[in-house]
Amino acid sequence: MSHHLASLMVAGGLDALTYSSLAFLIASGLTVVFGMLGFLNVAHTSFYMLAGYIGFSIASRTGSFWLALLLAPPVTVALGLAAERLLFRRLYAAGHTPQLLLTIGLAYVIAETTKMIWGDDSLALAPPTGLGGHVVILGATLPVYHLFVIVITMALVGLLALLIGWTRLGMVVRAAAIHPQMVDALGFKLSAVHTFVFLVGLYLAAVAGVVMAPMLGIYPGMADDALVQSFIVVVAGGLGSLPGAFVVAGLLGLVQGFGSVFLSDYALYFPFVVLAGVLLVRPLGLFGRGGA
Amino acid sequence: MVDAPLLALHGISRSFGAGPVLDGLSLSISAGERRGLIGPNGAGKTTLINLITGKLRPDSGRVLYRGLDITDLPPHRRARLGIGRSFQILSLFGEASVGENIRGALLAKHGIGTTVARRLSSLEPIFAESEQIAALAGLLPFLGERVDTLPYGLQRRLDIALVTAQEPELVILDEPAAGLSAAETRDLIDLLEAIIRGCTLILVEHDMDVVYALSDRITVLDYGCVLTEGTPAEVNADPAVRRVYLGEETG
Numbered sequence: 001m002s003h004h005l006a007s008l009m010v011a012g013g014l015d016a017l018t019y020s021s022l023a024f025l026i027a028s029g030l031t032v033v034f035g036m037l038g039f040l041n042v043a044h045t046s047f048y049m050l051a052g053y054i055g056f057s058i059a060s061r062t063g064s065f066w067l068a069l070l071l072a073p074p075v076t077v078a079l080g081l082a083a084e085r086l087l088f089r090r091l092y093a094a095g096h097t098p099q100l101l102l103t104i105g106l107a108y109v110i111a112e113t114t115k116m117i118w119g120d121d122s123l124a125l126a127p128p129t130g131l132g133g134h135v136v137i138l139g140a141t142l143p144v145y146h147l148f149v150i151v152i153t154m155a156l157v158g159l160l161a162l163l164i165g166w167t168r169l170g171m172v173v174r175a176a177a178i179h180p181q182m183v184d185a186l187g188f189k190l191s192a193v194h195t196f197v198f199l200v201g202l203y204l205a206a207v208a209g210v211v212m213a214p215m216l217g218i219y220p221g222m223a224d225d226a227l228v229q230s231f232i233v234v235v236a237g238g239l240g241s242l243p244g245a246f247v248v249a250g251l252l253g254l255v256q257g258f259g260s261v262f263l264s265d266y267a268l269y270f271p272f273v274v275l276a277g278v279l280l281v282r283p284l285g286l287f288g289r290g291g292a
Numbered sequence: 293m294v295d296a297p298l299l300a301l302h303g304i305s306r307s308f309g310a311g312p313v314l315d316g317l318s319l320s321i322s323a324g325e326r327r328g329l330i331g332p333n334g335a336g337k338t339t340l341i342n343l344i345t346g347k348l349r350p351d352s353g354r355v356l357y358r359g360l361d362i363t364d365l366p367p368h369r370r371a372r373l374g375i376g377r378s379f380q381i382l383s384l385f386g387e388a389s390v391g392e393n394i395r396g397a398l399l400a401k402h403g404i405g406t407t408v409a410r411r412l413s414s415l416e417p418i419f420a421e422s423e424q425i426a427a428l429a430g431l432l433p434f435l436g437e438r439v440d441t442l443p444y445g446l447q448r449r450l451d452i453a454l455v456t457a458q459e460p461e462l463v464i465l466d467e468p469a470a471g472l473s474a475a476e477t478r479d480l481i482d483l484l485e486a487i488i489r490g491c492t493l494i495l496v497e498h499d500m501d502v503v504y505a506l507s508d509r510i511t512v513l514d515y516g517c518v519l520t521e522g523t524p525a526e527v528n529a530d531p532a533v534r535r536v537y538l539g540e541e542t543g
Contacts, residue, residue: 168399175385175396181347182383187371187400187458 007139008262016250016257018146018215021153024249025208026226027233028160028242029201035240036177037194039088040096042103045230046110047202049223051076051209053118056125056218065128065214073206080202084195092194107223115220125213149211156204157246173197177240232271236278238288247286248278296359298323298492299344299462304353305516306339313339315516316353323461326493328507328524330500332536335513337496338380341466344494345377346370357462372400376460378451380467380496386440390431390450393439394422397457422457428487429453445476449483456487464494469502481505504528512536 030044055072059065083106091099126132127145134141164170176183176193184190209222216222233252237244255270278286297320306314314336321327329337342348344355346367355363362370385393398418426432429449434442439450448468455463468484469477477499484493484506497503503510503524510527512519514536520527527533 171396172399178385179383181367181379182385182454184347184367185345185371185377185379185383186397186454187368189366189368191366 003139010138010140011142012258012260012262014140014142014146014150014257015260016253017150018253019256020249020251020253021150021157022208022212023229023233023252024246025153025156025204025211027230027237027245027249029198029203029205030230031234031237031240031245032242033198033201034234035242036180036197037092038096039092040099040103041088042100042227043083043106043110044103044201044205045223045226046107047076047080048205048209048226049218049220050079050110050114051206052125052213052218052222053114053123055210055213056118056123059125065125068125069207069210072210073203076206076209077199077202081195081199084198088198089191107227111220111223118218120220122217122219123213124217127214145214149215152207152211156207160200160204169196229271232275236275236285238282238285240289241285241287244285244287248274251278297321297356298325298358299494300356301340301344302354302356304340304343304350304355306336306343306348306350308339313516314343314350317513317517318353319511319518321462321492321494323492324490326495326506326508328503328510329494329496329513330498330503330510331513331519336516337513338466340513341377341464341494341496344370345375345464368400371458371460374459374461375464376455376458376462377464378455378466378468380470382447382451384439384447384450384454387438389436389438390426390442391422391435393450394425394453394457395419397454398422398425401458425453425457428456429483445472445479448472448476448480452480452483452487456491460491462492462494463488464496466496467498468495469497469499477502 026045026048030041033039033041033044051072054075055068058071059068062068087102087106088099091102127148131145131148133144135144135147136142162170164173172183172188173193173196176188176190176197180190183193212222229252233245233248236251237246237248251274252271255274256267259270260267282288299319299321301317301319304314304317304319305312313334317336317340319340329340331337339348343350346362346365346369350363353363354361357370357373357375360373362373365373385396388396395415395418398421402418423432423435426435429452431446431449431453434446439447442450448471452465452468455465465484469480472480481502493506495503495506507524509522510524511521512527512530512533519536520530520533522530
């Protein structure tokens with residue numbers, strides 16, 4: 001019995017970590033762009049979906065998952081850059097309503113375009129050879145691929161933390177998050193900092209889109225699913241707070257991971273319970289700051 | 293040509309919603325001049341500063357700096373041309389140390405602001421320079437202190453130090469004495485006398501002692517127009533100024 005429980009705990013723990021990793025990768029760009037630019041990008045997860053589809057095409061042409069993981073994110077980021085230059089940038093100072101209208105519209109355009117190109121059906125992407133198997137840890141049978149997802153996410157998050165915390169570029173980014181007008185006044189190009197932040201956020205989401213594919217497949221509704229989850233992470237974490245997003249993504253992972261093991265019938269509702277619970281205690285989110 | 297102004301504003305207008313904040317304003321400041329800018333609240337002083345530093349664009353009119361049309365340049369380009377400013381609300385990086393704030397201000401000047409890969413030795417001059425600046429501002433003993441633990445008066449000094457760290461040709465200070473005690477204000481005047489020697493200064497300030505102490509000439513704004521301009525003595529004696537501005541202070 002205790003063996004059984006241990007294996008359930010390990011399985012649940014791994015699920016939790018996998019889920020949190022991906023939730024954080026997707027949501028981090030959304031929250032940072034909102035925090036620094038005040039820009040609410042509903043189309044953020046559309047780019048995540050787009051990366052999944054582009055990755056699928058690359059992998060099915062070349063037969064290489066690795067090539068897809070390497071190339072799909074930069075292609076997606078390039079498309080995102082075009083959207084930022086042509087559309088988003090015009091509305092940075094325009095307030096949330098025009099931003100919502102624009103990005104919801106763009107989300108629809110991307111959703112319909114992907115359906116026209118890739119069809120309505122769910123597409124499957126096989127995990128790369130060598131990562132398709134299972135390992136048994138403490139009696140729990142675990143997909144090797146999930147371990148890989150955790151490792152690659154942690155590597156990316158670690159890299160990001162190094163970049164933001166220990167480089168001069170990161171210092172300017174942090175400064176721009178606190179006093180943008182001062183960063184400008186000291187002679188740093190603020191708009192370039194903003195573009196950089198926006199692109200890094202898209203890159204992380206795009207990586208998540210490709211990495212997610214072998215687990216859940218690629219399907220037309222994946223942008224919406226991820227959007228709901230991301231907004232829960234962003235709002236409960238506190239708008240604009242990266243540490244907040246990290247903690248809430250972890251919480252969501254825990255309730256999803258263990259919830260789906262112990263109370264699988266209700267797993268769908270858990271994220272909302274987390275959101276409601278956090279907001280009851282801290283109405284501005286875990287790390288939310290009042291005002292603007 | 294010798295007396296070509298360092299900064300010239302020609303027919304600047306700018307509205308926000310209801311009505312014009314600046315209405316066809318023209319202003320010219322020569323190199324080395326110290327210009328006080330006063331006027332009642334809402335006269336357009338901060339808007340004027342934001343137009344000079346690039347945070348705002350005028351609806352009409354041109355901004356010339358060293359004869360160069362900078363009306364459409366973004367703020368960071370103007371900063372690199374030598375226009376430095378402080379903000380009415382302190383914009384320091386409170387969680388960083390005094391030294392880190394100063395070094396951050398120096399990075400852009402040295403052109404290594406955002407390069408990720410750069411040999412550390414290229415930073416040595418910046419450390420040396422930041423200590424000089426801290427010494428000049430009387431902040432050397434606090435170099436390693438977190439900024440948000442310092443008293444407000446010292447934070448103001450750091451604010452001035454950050455502006456001057458870039459060795460700007462034109463220094464624009466937006467209410468540097470706001471919130472300071474009388475003693476701190478006297479210290480600030482001494483600091484500014486020492487630190488901005490040789491710079492051109494535009495000073496927006498409500499404390500008239502500071503304005504009189506630091507300005508060669510004073511421009512009085514009212515309802516987005518220049519009401520009058522002159523030496524401190526002339527402005528002080530001007531009946532129109534006394535009515536709209538100085539009178540308001542005593543009344």
